[in-house]
Amino acid sequence: MTVYERKDRIGGLLRYGIPNMKLDKKVIDRRISLMEEEGIVFKTGVDVGKDITAGELLKQYDRVVLACGASEPRDINVPGREAKGIYYAVDYLTSVTKSLLDSDFKDGKAVTAKDKHVLVIGGGDTGNDCVGTAIRQGAKSVTQLEMMPKPSEERTAANPWPQWPKVLKTDYGQEEAIAVFGSDPRVYQTTVKEFQKDKSGNVRKAVIVKLEPKKDKKTGRIMMTPVDGTEETIDAQLVLIAAGFLGSQKYVTESFGIAVDGRSNVSTEAGHYETAVPGVFAAGDMHRGQSLVVWAIHEGREAAREVDASLMGYSNL
Numbered sequence: 001m002t003v004y005e006r007k008d009r010i011g012g013l014l015r016y017g018i019p020n021m022k023l024d025k026k027v028i029d030r031r032i033s034l035m036e037e038e039g040i041v042f043k044t045g046v047d048v049g050k051d052i053t054a055g056e057l058l059k060q061y062d063r064v065v066l067a068c069g070a071s072e073p074r075d076i077n078v079p080g081r082e083a084k085g086i087y088y089a090v091d092y093l094t095s096v097t098k099s100l101l102d103s104d105f106k107d108g109k110a111v112t113a114k115d116k117h118v119l120v121i122g123g124g125d126t127g128n129d130c131v132g133t134a135i136r137q138g139a140k141s142v143t144q145l146e147m148m149p150k151p152s153e154e155r156t157a158a159n160p161w162p163q164w165p166k167v168l169k170t171d172y173g174q175e176e177a178i179a180v181f182g183s184d185p186r187v188y189q190t191t192v193k194e195f196q197k198d199k200s201g202n203v204r205k206a207v208i209v210k211l212e213p214k215k216d217k218k219t220g221r222i223m224m225t226p227v228d229g230t231e232e233t234i235d236a237q238l239v240l241i242a243a244g245f246l247g248s249q250k251y252v253t254e255s256f257g258i259a260v261d262g263r264s265n266v267s268t269e270a271g272h273y274e275t276a277v278p279g280v281f282a283a284g285d286m287h288r289g290q291s292l293v294v295w296a297i298h299e300g301r302e303a304a305r306e307v308d309a310s311l312m313g314y315s316n317l
């Protein structure tokens with residue numbers, strides 16, 4: 001069994017994308033060395049040194065499991081988007097954690113929030129990691145935009161136990177913002193309408209606008225729609241886009257010739273992991289969409305069982 005990782009170290013997203021203060025990388029190293037002792041071979045982009053085609057993999061291996069994550073970020077396509085200083089959240093977080101792990105920040109390769117007004121677009125977990133990282137780098141201020149309304153602090157009658165509680169959560173990044181700046185960084189029902197840059201092309205300000213829920217006449221769906229006249233211009237010298245993920249990356253699915261659903265997640269029969277291309281399986285975020293580590297572990301185990309059964313005719317896994 002061989003695991004290929006395109007980054008220079010195994011566990012690409014967990015190692016670099018997730019901040020060190022949230023996930024101690026020793027946990028990843030311990031797990032990898034246990035697997036190496038069991039005979040699993042790990043190869044990084046540095047070990048391989050070149051692209052390997054889908055055809056080469058299918059020739060060399062009897063089964064291929066694709067577990068490439070849901071790494072295609074959702075963009076914010078508004079005027080001024082080309083300005084310098086606007087990053088996707090995972091690129092920003094990766095630059096910081098990689099610089100920390102590689103050189104204790106001595107290589108100067110981390111994108112820094114120091115002394116900057118930071119705007120984080122997206123109120124989810126990834127946005128929260130950006131808030132926490134920017135504060136620890138010494139940001140002057142941090143604003144986090146969330147397009148949806150503020151959740152209620154307690155369960156509503158429409159959301160009784162044992163349903164998952166849809167209530168306001170305040171994660172470590174927001175708690176740190178409250179401790180450092182005295183207020184919650186989240187601004188609800190708001191998005192960006194425009195980025196403004198200086199003469200050198202660096203982002204300096206953002207025009208933000210309030211949103212209200214409105215029914216789309218064609219589809220009948222409720223859409224968050226900008227409210228005219230509510231525009232406001234705020235300082236933003238570093239912008240971090242944490243607006244969600246759009247599923248798997250095309251270059252992988254296209255090279256294997258496998259189908260994806262409307263959300264760009266790899267299609268398989270419900271509850272199964274083999275794609276329509278015999279011998280090619282998919283698991284984790286690439287299969288179910290951006291999710292959680294526990295689901296990735298579950299999907300990995302279930303896919304392994306299906307691979308085992310397809311090779312052996314039965315499985316004890």
Ligand SMILES: Cc1cc2nc3c(=O)[nH]c(=O)nc-3n(C[C@H](O)[C@H](O)[C@H](O)COP(=O)(O)OP(=O)(O)OC[C@H]3O[C@@H](n4cnc5c(N)ncnc54)[C@H](O)[C@@H]3O)c2cc1C
Nearest residue numbers: 004005006011012013067068069126284285291292293296
């Ligand atoms: C910033 C951030 C914070 C998060 N925080 C949490 C959290 O606190 N708790 C939680 O449960 N979940 C969290 N998640 C979600 C969690 O990380 C994912 O659900 C989980 O890692 C998915 O696992 P996976 O193995 O499917 O994909 P990933 O972990 O995305 O792994 C895919 C790997 O494949 C590599 N890869 C991609 N394409 C190729 C290729 N063509 N060739 C070789 N290698 C390739 C990538 O570099 C990556 O290392 C977070 C996600 C992000 C982005």
